[in-house]
Amino acid sequence: MLVAWGLSGIFFVGMAERLAGQDSTKQDLTKQDLAKQAAPTTLMPRLGAWVNVTLSRHAVDFSEFRTTPLFSPRNTQFPGPTNLRFLSGNALSAGGVFELPFSTQFGLSVRLSYTQHHALLQTEEAVLLGDVNGTSSENIIEHRINARLATLGTEIYGYAAPFSNGFRIIGGIAAGYILSRAYSQGEAFQQPTRGGFTPNGDQTFNAQTGEIPDVQPVQLWLTGGVSYTLSFPFGATTLEITPELAYSHALSSILQSSSVPSGTSLWNAHYFRGGVKITLPIFSEQQAQKPDTVRQNLLTKDSLARLAREQDSINTARLIDSTRRTSTVLTAPFRTNAPKVSVYAQQALTKAQNLVNTRQIDMKPVSIVRFAKRVQGRDVSDEEENEKLVLPVQELLVRDELPLLPFVFFDGESSTKLPERYAALPPNSAALFSPDALKASSVLASGRHAYYHLLNILGWRMRKLPNARLNILGCTDGFTSEKNRPRLGEVRANTIADYLKSVWEIDSSRLFISELRGNTVSPRASRPLAEADKQAENRRVELSSDTTALFAPLLLTDTISHALTPVMRFYLIVPSTLRIKSWKIRIRQERQTIKEFRGNGKPPLAIDWRVDAKEMEKMREGNRENNRESNRENSLANTNDIAPLECSFEVLEQDGAGISSPVQKIVAEERRFRVNANERVENMLVERQSLILFDGVKSTLTQTHLETLKGVNARMTASSRVLFEGFMDKSGDEEFNERLSLARAQAAAQALRFNVRGAQVEIKGYGANKVLFDSRIPEGRIYSRTVRITQETPIQE
Numbered sequence: 001m002l003v004a005w006g007l008s009g010i011f012f013v014g015m016a017e018r019l020a021g022q023d024s025t026k027q028d029l030t031k032q033d034l035a036k037q038a039a040p041t042t043l044m045p046r047l048g049a050w051v052n053v054t055l056s057r058h059a060v061d062f063s064e065f066r067t068t069p070l071f072s073p074r075n076t077q078f079p080g081p082t083n084l085r086f087l088s089g090n091a092l093s094a095g096g097v098f099e100l101p102f103s104t105q106f107g108l109s110v111r112l113s114y115t116q117h118h119a120l121l122q123t124e125e126a127v128l129l130g131d132v133n134g135t136s137s138e139n140i141i142e143h144r145i146n147a148r149l150a151t152l153g154t155e156i157y158g159y160a161a162p163f164s165n166g167f168r169i170i171g172g173i174a175a176g177y178i179l180s181r182a183y184s185q186g187e188a189f190q191q192p193t194r195g196g197f198t199p200n201g202d203q204t205f206n207a208q209t210g211e212i213p214d215v216q217p218v219q220l221w222l223t224g225g226v227s228y229t230l231s232f233p234f235g236a237t238t239l240e241i242t243p244e245l246a247y248s249h250a251l252s253s254i255l256q257s258s259s260v261p262s263g264t265s266l267w268n269a270h271y272f273r274g275g276v277k278i279t280l281p282i283f284s285e286q287q288a289q290k291p292d293t294v295r296q297n298l299l300t301k302d303s304l305a306r307l308a309r310e311q312d313s314i315n316t317a318r319l320i321d322s323t324r325r326t327s328t329v330l331t332a333p334f335r336t337n338a339p340k341v342s343v344y345a346q347q348a349l350t351k352a353q354n355l356v357n358t359r360q361i362d363m364k365p366v367s368i369v370r371f372a373k374r375v376q377g378r379d380v381s382d383e384e385e386n387e388k389l390v391l392p393v394q395e396l397l398v399r400d401e402l403p404l405l406p407f408v409f410f411d412g413e414s415s416t417k418l419p420e421r422y423a424a425l426p427p428n429s430a431a432l433f434s435p436d437a438l439k440a441s442s443v444l445a446s447g448r449h450a451y452y453h454l455l456n457i458l459g460w461r462m463r464k465l466p467n468a469r470l471n472i473l474g475c476t477d478g479f480t481s482e483k484n485r486p487r488l489g490e491v492r493a494n495t496i497a498d499y500l501k502s503v504w505e506i507d508s509s510r511l512f513i514s515e516l517r518g519n520t521v522s523p524r525a526s527r528p529l530a531e532a533d534k535q536a537e538n539r540r541v542e543l544s545s546d547t548t549a550l551f552a553p554l555l556l557t558d559t560i561s562h563a564l565t566p567v568m569r570f571y572l573i574v575p576s577t578l579r580i581k582s583w584k585i586r587i588r589q590e591r592q593t594i595k596e597f598r599g600n601g602k603p604p605l606a607i608d609w610r611v612d613a614k615e616m617e618k619m620r621e622g623n624r625e626n627n628r629e630s631n632r633e634n635s636l637a638n639t640n641d642i643a644p645l646e647c648s649f650e651v652l653e654q655d656g657a658g659i660s661s662p663v664q665k666i667v668a669e670e671r672r673f674r675v676n677a678n679e680r681v682e683n684m685l686v687e688r689q690s691l692i693l694f695d696g697v698k699s700t701l702t703q704t705h706l707e708t709l710k711g712v713n714a715r716m717t718a719s720s721r722v723l724f725e726g727f728m729d730k731s732g733d734e735e736f737n738e739r740l741s742l743a744r745a746q747a748a749a750q751a752l753r754f755n756v757r758g759a760q761v762e763i764k765g766y767g768a769n770k771v772l773f774d775s776r777i778p779e780g781r782i783y784s785r786t787v788r789i790t791q792e793t794p795i796q797e
Contacts, residue, residue, distance in 0.1 A: 046099040046240070048279030050111070054271045056089030058119045061266035062255070068213050070185050071125075071143050071206065081125035081143050091116030093273060109157040115176060117149040117269040124190065140191040147183045147212065149254070149269065151176030151219055159227075166229035166242075174221040174248060181212040214256045219269070221248040227277070242277040344385055348571035348605065355575045361661045363585070363649035365389075368567040368608070369671070389611075389645065389668040391566050398686035398790075400440040401553040403708070405451055405692065406543040408496060409778045413480050415539070416491045418499065421446035423453045430504050435460060440556035444773040444780045450554055451779060455496065458543065459504030461550050468547035470506075472496050473514040475542060477535035478521030489516055496541050527696070533731050537778040553689070553708070566611040568666070572603045572649060579654040587647045587666075589619055594645065603651070619643070619668075642668035685794075687715065691748060691787040697736075699743035701751055712789055713752050716759050720793040724749045726765040727772050727788065729781040738767030741787075748787045 063083050064070040071080055093115035101107035125141045153176025159168045186204035225246025232239045250268035344366045351362060367386040411419050418424065423446070425433060435457050438450040446452050462468050474489030476482035493513045500506040516522065522542060526534040545551065570585055585597040585607070594615055597607055619642050645668065649661040689712055691705045701709075716722065726741030742765025749763050772788075773780035 044101075045282045046101075046279040047282055048097050048099075048240075048277060049095070050097055050244075050275060050277035051092065051094040052244075052273040052275030054091050054093050054115065054117075054273040056091065056117050056119055057270045057272070058086040058089065058117075058121070059250075059266060059268045059270065060084050060086050060121055063123070065213050065255075068210065070145065070208075071187060081123045081141070084121040084123045084143075084145065086119060086121055089117070089119040091118045093275075097277060097279060099279060105161045107159050109155075109159060109170070109172075111155040111157070113151075113153055113155055113174070113176070115151050115153070115271075117147075117151065117271065119147045119149070119269070121145040121147065139189055141187055142190045143185070143187050145183055145185045148180055149178065149212075150180035152179050153177060153219075155223065157223065166231070168227045168229065168242075169225075170227060170244070170246065171224040174223055176219045176221075178215055178217050178219065178254075181215050182209070183212050184209040212254070216253055216256055218252070219254070220251040221270075222251055223248040237281050240277075240279045242279070243275075244277060245272075245274045247272050342385060344569075344571055345606065348573050352573045352575060355573065356577060358575060359578065359659060360575070361578075361649060361651055361659050362573040363647065363661045363664060364571040364573065365647055365664050365666050366569045366571065367666075368569050385569070389566060389568055389642070389666045391616075391642065391668060391670045393670055398557070398688055400556045401687070401689045401708070401711075402440060402450055402556055403553045403690055403692050403704075404454060404457065404551050405779060405782060406454075406551055407779070407782070408454065408541045408543070409536070410492055410539045410541075411536075413477075413539075414482060414485075414488060416488070416495055418495055421452055423447070423456060424499065425456060425503050427502050430456075430459060430463075433460060435554060438554065438556060442772075444777070444783060450556060451783070454543075455499055456504075457554070458550065459500050459506060462500070462506050462510065463504065465547055465549060468545055468550050469510045469512060470500070470550070471512050471514055471544045473516070473522065473542040473544075475516065475522040475525070475538055475540050477529065477538040478525065479529040479535055482539070486516055492539075492541050496543070531731075533778070533781065537782065540778070566616075568609040568611065569606055570597075570609065570647070570649070571606050573661075574603060574651065578651065578659070581652045581654050583649070583651045585647065585649055587645055589643055589645050592618070594618060619645075644668070685715075685792070687712075687791045687793075689789045689791075691744075691789075692783060692785065694744060694785060697740060699740065699747045701747055705748070706751060709748060709751050709789075712791060715793060716752065716791065717793055718759060720759040720791055722749075722752075722759050722761050722792075723790045724761070724763045725788045725790070726767075727770060727784055727786050728766070728768050729784040730768045730771055730775040731781065732768075734768055738765055738769065741765040741767050744787050748789065 061083050063080055093113055095111050095113035097109060097111045099107060099109045121144065123143050125143065127139050127141060128137070153174060155172060155174035157170050157172035159170045161168050184207070186207040188204045223246055225244060227242050227244035229240050229242045232241065248271050250270050252268075254267040254269060344364055348364055355362070365387075367390045369386055369390045408422065409419070410416065433453075433456050435450075435453070438453060440450065441448045443449065444451065450457075458470065462470065472493045474491065474493030476485055476489050482488055490513065497508075497511045497513060500511060501508060521529070521538065522540075524542065526537040528534060529538070543551075572583075572585075574580065580602050582598065582600050583603040584599075586593060587595040587609070595609060595611075597609070645666040647664050647666060651659050653659070689708055691701070691708060693702070693704070694700070695702065712722075724745040726743070726745035728737040728741045742763070745763050745765050749761055772784045772786065775781050775784065
């Protein structure tokens with residue numbers, strides 16, 4: 001309920017801002033233009049329905065009903081509680097509505113309503129009670145009445161529209177007949193708490209239900225509020241959707257005066273309400289069109305300027321069409337400070353004027369490309385029009401937290417030499433290294449991926465953390481000739497220690513070389529030991545420390561591709577002399593239909609097609625099928641390319657004759673653009689974290705995982721979009737790997753308790769179908785067994 005009230009408040013604040021913006025726009029228009037644009041085509045009665053959420057605010061002042069004692073028994077020792085108080089009450093109201101406009105500014109609204117007035121009444125009583133030892137103590141007893149009231153009535157409102165933009169002020173009177181008057185009541189000890197009063201352990205006593213006696217059957221309210229009407233063309237009529245917010249003040253009491261001992265009753269059911277009303281005209285709004293004037297096809301220059309500012313939605317098309325029918329030609333020149341008008345919109349209008357005495361139609365498809373830029377230190381959006389269908393792909397530089405894999409692997413059986421892929425600095429050159437210079441990489445290759453600087457990162461951090469100590473455990477594969485050779489593990493550990501001492505000048509007292517007993521296999525070894533891949537993973541040195549900052553994830557920058565929604569705008573060129581019954585736009589690729597738009601009556605000047613993910617996949621799938629049938633190996637350089645589209649525009653006249661425009665071809669192209677790390681494109685912060693080193697084949701999260709998730713949770717908001725992706729390497733059973741990767745992703749998502757925050761969450765498990773790194777090397781396999789968390793959070797200005 002509180003969410004509904006909050007959304008209502010946000011809506012009206014947004015409407016106020018929108019009104020302010022429209023007022024500044026209309027300063028450039030004449031009063032005559034404004035009156036023409038604001039006037040509806042006709043003033044006719046409307047019918048509809050409405051539904052509201054109500055928040056009751058009852059005012060009460062009585063202790064119990066006269067004819068129905070509530071809190072009994074009563075005597076000199078227990079005189080009864082003080083008068084009741086109101087706590088809260090949320091419910092619904094709904095009904096039908098009939099509206100009769102007198103003019104564009106005033107009208108009458110009559111409603112039938114069913115309204116719930118639920119309330120929870122409460123009071124407390126302090127009494128002295130003794131125990132078996134004869135000791136008396138003060139006890140607090142809470143008394144509650146849960147009233148379930150509902151009325152059926154009628155409401156008569158007048159409304160005034162002081163502006164020409166749908167904003168209304170409403171006021172009137174409402175009357176209702178009480179249909180439901182049920183109540184339930186009970187008493188319970190609050191201080192101190194006591195045991196149950198029934199064999200079932202109930203805490204409530206003197207519980208009873210019934211109907212409120214001696215109610216005043218007819219209730220009256222005085223109501224006032226505000227609303228905002230949004231109009232949507234719907235065939236030959238106009239659908240109006242009106243969000244509204246109102247307050248009703250009770251003029252009568254729920255109880256008759258004889259129903260309480262004092263002889264005067266106060267129980268008034270006031271309430272707030274917010275919701276939506278939907279209406280349609282009783283008769284058709286379609287009017288006969290005048291066929292002989294070119295002037296009806298023209299937009300005013302200021303209307304075109306307003307179009308340029310409002311091109312972001314399909315409502316733009318309705319705005320243009322409405323203005324075209326009501327505006328007149330302005331001979332005054334453009335003002336130098338007028339907003340830029342789309343060149344394609346001007347071309348469409350000019351061509352429509354040239355075709356006025358013909359039976360031809362045409363269409364101009366234009367791609368809308370939106371991008372962000374920086375103006376005086378602020379992020380602003382801009383857009384351009386392009387004759388190709390542009391598929392925008394945004395390359396975002398994101399914050400990537402790379403977990404440090406605390407293993408150094410040795411190549412080959414019995415090897416003790418540090419592999420060349422690990423970045424080894426010459427002695428006395430440590431001053432040239434800084435972890436801040438490392439970059440994230442999607443390729444696990446020497447010199448590119450930060451993991452191969454593991455020893456340098458640890459050396460650099462140990463210099464910054466003089467009290468940190470490093471544990472070094474040399475391991476063997478425990479199966480081949482390395483089995484039962486603890487000395488081999490010790491030599492590998494000394495290789496790591498010698499590097500840190502010689503290059504980073506770390507004192508030997510801070511490096512602890514641990515030993516393994518028995519078959520020299522680490523407790524964290526990969527299994528089964530008989531597999532060659534697992535043996536390669538176990539020929540390693542394991543590093544650990546009690547100083548957690550020593551192995552903290554690296555904060556790097558990475559580039560990800562972020563596909564934006566393609567938008568195609570169709571300018572529809574139709575002479576005003578045509579009497580059109582219906583129209584249709586069809587977009588095809590090869591032999592399949594991708595999208596259709598249909599409508600009745602005269603088409604709008606422009607209509608937008610926002611290409612969704614399913615339509616994009618349909619176009620790409622059409623490419624793949626065509627390539628397979630044609631048996632062409634390299635028909636397209638990129639499997640993500642889109643084959644040309646064909647679009648057609650058809651109209652059907654009132655006499656049944658059909659007219660088609662020439663078929664237009666749309667060529668698709670992908671456009672990539674890079675965003676700097678310091679810029680906020682679309683006001684979005686993108687962060688990525690990874691979880692590695694799960695225990696065996698389990699999905700249980702470790703303490704290290706939970707610490708990483710705490711940071712994700714701290715930055716998550718209700719408007720965040722979070723993607724959990726589970727990955728595996730190519731070893732093992734494919735079906736099992738897919739289930740395990742999904743289970744790990746689900747475990748990470750559940751640990752964040754994202755349902756409480758309301759974030760948009762998507763969970764995927766790829767198994768080995770989408771491997772992140774090279775599975776031929778042990779570090780590639782272990783880094784591939786991960787859960788990657790990508791979080792996109794809008795940044796509020």
